[in-house]
Amino acid sequence: MSTVPISWFLTLSAVLFALGVAGFLFRRNIITIFMSIELMLNAVNLSFVTFSYQLKKIDGHLFTFFVMVVAAAEAAVGLAIILTVFKNRQTLNIDEVDSMKN
Amino acid sequence: MDVILFLIFALIALVCGINVVLQTHPISSAVSLIGVMGSLAILYLLLGAEFIAAAQVIVYAGAVMVLFLFVIMLLNAGVEIKRGRSFMVQLLGIPLLISFLALMVWFVQRMYPSATGVHFGGFTGGTAHAIGTALFTTYLLPFEITSVLILIAILGAIVLARKEMD
Numbered sequence: 115m116s117t118v119p120i121s122w123f124l125t126l127s128a129v130l131f132a133l134g135v136a137g138f139l140f141r142r143n144i145i146t147i148f149m150s151i152e153l154m155l156n157a158v159n160l161s162f163v164t165f166s167y168q169l170k171k172i173d174g175h176l177f178t179f180f181v182m183v184v185a186a187a188e189a190a191v192g193l194a195i196i197l198t199v200f201k202n203r204q205t206l207n208i209d210e211v212d213s214m215k216n
Numbered sequence: 217m218d219v220i221l222f223l224i225f226a227l228i229a230l231v232c233g234i235n236v237v238l239q240t241h242p243i244s245s246a247v248s249l250i251g252v253m254g255s256l257a258i259l260y261l262l263l264g265a266e267f268i269a270a271a272q273v274i275v276y277a278g279a280v281m282v283l284f285l286f287v288i289m290l291l292n293a294g295v296e297i298k299r300g301r302s303f304m305v306q307l308l309g310i311p312l313l314i315s316f317l318a319l320m321v322w323f324v325q326r327m328y329p330s331a332t333g334v335h336f337g338g339f340t341g342g343t344a345h346a347i348g349t350a351l352f353t354t355y356l357l358p359f360e361i362t363s364v365l366i367l368i369a370i371l372g373a374i375v376l377a378r379k380e381m382d
Contacts, residue, residue, distance in 0.1 A: 179351070
């Protein structure tokens with residue numbers, strides 16, 4: 115019987131997390147940065163479910179569930195903040211939203 | 217069979233993940249992110265997490281991404297404008313990121329040197345029944361606190377996004 119090594123799942127999770135970090139650091143559009151955060155959360159969820167499989171316990175699934183709930187709440191509030199920023203400044207570029215710099 | 221399934225959907229997730237970072241238009245990034253989430257749902261099924269896979273498709277790929285797409289279309293977000301970055305960032309950004317990734321992968325390989333394998337049906341505890349039982353016994357307090365959090369988030373979103381009534 116062919117089985118997938120558990121490290122492959124964790125490696126995929128690590129790669130997706132690194133991609134999320136890269137998107138967060140290199141992109142300039144505030145919505146794309148927000149989507150990179152979602153990508154990182156998804157990568158961590160994959161780790162949780164993988165560990166849950168390995169330990170044969172359900173707690174990892176519960177943590178994933180809570181992460182999903184918090185991500186949904188975060189998306190609602192974050193997008194409302196983005197709407198307000200756009201309404202006040204007519205831009206989505208984070209280089210131009212720098213009143214708290216210096 | 218399981219290996220082939222994993223490789224196909226891991227490849228889709230990887231390509232879509234790279235696409236999220238590389239695309240310059242937010243709509244393309246959002247659609248690629250939906251691809252990542254869908255293929256991750258298949259991988260959850262492979263790991264025996266039925267409920268989480270369904271929630272992933274409904275909550276993430278459905279609700280959250282539709283919210284993202286709505287906002288992108290509402291704000292008419294176009295191609296982003298690149299601006300020159302500082303010398304240090306250009307010099308150190310990519311190497312530091314790659315070393316961070318290499319460190320994580322090295323730790324994973326050290327911790328799990330292919331000791332146990334995943335095969336479909338190896339863990340069948342991820343049903344909605346089991347999740348519900350755990351949610352309303354062991355994790356009752358976090359569950360209630362989460363419901364308060366959702367309520368606060370709804371109120372916050374309404375307060376932030378409402379039209380100013382003078």
